[in-house]
Amino acid sequence: MLNNKLNLSPDIFTKKIESKLMRDGFGHGLLEAGEKDERIVVLTADLKESTKVNYFADKFPERFIEVGVAEQNLVTIASGMANYGKIPFVTSYSIFSPGRNWEQIRTTIGIDGYPVKIIGAQSGLNIGHYGVTHQGLEDIALTRVIPNINVIVPSDYLEAKKATLEMAKIDKPFYMRLPRIESPVYTTEKTPFKIGKANILTESKKPEVTIIATGLMVYDALLAYRELEKSGIETIVINMHTIKPLDTETIIKYARLTGAVVTIEEHQVIGGLGSAVSETLAQNFPVPIEILGVKDRFGQSGKSKELFKEYGLTKENIEKAVKKVIARKNS
Amino acid sequence: MIKKTVEELEEISKEVRQDVIKMILKAGYGHPAGSLGMVDVFVAMYYDVLNHDPKNPNWVDRDRLILSNGHICPSRYAVMAHSGYFEHKELMRLGEFGEILQGHPDKRFLPSLETTSGPLGSGLAQGSGIAYSARMDKKRFRTFVITSDGEHDEGNHWEAVMFAAKNNLSNLTMIIDRNNIQIDDFTENVMPLEPLSDKYKTFGWSVLEVDGHNIEEIINACKKARSIYENPTVIIAHTIPGYGVDFMENNPNWHAKAPNDLDAKKAIKEIRTMQGRISPYGE
Secondary structure, eight states: OBOGGGOOOTTTTSTTOOEEEHHHHHHHHHHHHHHHOTTEEEEESSOTTTTTOHHHHHHOGGGEEEOOSOHHHHHHHHHHHHHHTOEEEEEEETTTTTTTTHHHHIIIIITTTOOOEEEEESBSGGGGGGOGGGOBOSHHHHHHTSTTOEEEOOOSHHHHHHHHHHHHHSSSOEEEEOOSSEEEOOSOTTSOOBTTBOEEOBOOSSOOEEEEEOTTHHHHHHHHHHHHHHTTOOEEEEEOOEEETTOHHHHHHHHHHHSOEEEEEEEESSSSHHHHHHHHHHHHOOOOEEEEEEOSOOOOSSOHHHHHHHTTOSHHHHHHHHHHHHHHHHO | OOOOOHHHHHHHHHHHHHHHHHHHHHHTOOOHHHHHHTHHHHHHIIIIIOOOOTTSTTOTTSOEEEESSGGGHHHHHHHHHHTTSSOGGGGGGTTOTTOSSOSSOOTTTOTTSSOOOOSTTOHHHHHHHHHHHHHHTTOOOOEEEEEESGGGGOHHHHHHHHHHHHTTOTTEEEEEEEOSBOSSSBHHHHSOOOSHHHHHHHTTOEEEEEETTOHHHHHHHHHHHHTOOSSOEEEEEEOOTTTTOTTTTTOGGGSSOOOOHHHHHHHHHHHHTGGGOSOOTTO
């Protein structure tokens, strides 16, 4: 059953569930954070509206800075502003930031730990028709490998908003990835959100597998959970909204409890959530793991649903992986 | 600080040049050409131009000096030691484990540096971010950024050139070390930069040019830059790489090569005899 303590949406498995943009959650959160803290400045690389910093820009034009299509400049100017004492949020698409400007992020933000918040929108396969050049599938790997940088992957509108408000208060660099499409708002205002603390979405007396999901895949994991439950397989679904610092304590605890893990992310399987979970478990409590994600391939154009099916990111894929990992555990 | 005369500053430059040679010899690593070439600029900055306080290095209203081409840090370190930021003996621990003077500038180990730097092309953007923020808060300090000519190959640099001009960052001054060399060859062979002055003018900057070994000219140009309110100013400092050591001057081979003992002795002797002001030892 669902974890009551989390106050998830009562509409979670109904058609009434509302769909919203995580980008809007970020944009609204940023506006609120900007009202609370005058040090917050926002920079964008010619993507004001699609990264939803227009709300902030309209309210605080004097704290909004357009740098043009120049992602290296985006983060290095932000580095200077943070060096001075500002709290910069910088927005672009994940393929360009942290894609194009990785070394600048490492050198001018990472090493000295400046509180620059890097927002990579339009990440993942879900951006669909834009095609391979714009589908950022490597951003989690690129950012989590840099010391000092925290990595957040929210799973719905409200979580994106809460994450934005939280990171604004923390004197450290952050990367947050956001998808393009709307997604079900399965949490509520009352659902707790703490950076570095995973949310355990389901409870069970005899769970067989732990499903650890991040971003858009969390809701699919919940749908898979429900289907599996119908066929008598109980699972624990974990929303790993923070990839770094990783909640290793929770991962180890549930690996012990269930003895098998499935991870799913809309990202390359190399270097992402599955890798991070595997690194933790291999060193602490090895159990069979199935890693779902994009398996060392490039994307292509198509509808989100078509792409998720082609690349193995559906609830059916999760169900299959759960059954496979149970067989491995029992063999 | 009571300001020194130009002649006194020239004497300090000679001492700094000797330190630079000794530091790079001891470390067995470094960039002697660019380091020697920029000694006079650093001396002018720390002894005259900058509004700073070595005993209170993080004073909020200090002028900022960003070193974008971090690889010439031996000369900045040496001038910082001479002007009281840390003890002179630290210079001989350049690049050693756990020491404050890391091989490239590292603010974690030496917090009185403005930035951690080395990878080229990012310093002007960082300085622009500081200058932009300062103007937002109506701060009066000036941000100086030292860049190399070789790093003008980097796209990030030109992105920042456009940003600073767009925003009329008149509280920002860049000093280019125009020494015409980079690692592989002369700049004009690797990737031609001329007409550099015209490039900056068409990009919307005020341009001043100085002899990078004439301390008085450097000081005066920085003063003039403070009085230009329309746009950012670039001072193109024409320097001689390896300045003060005959066999290093204008030779790209000394961009990133440490001298051996014999080279170093010869180099130090040449520096001591510069302009005939000091007699060489042992002669």
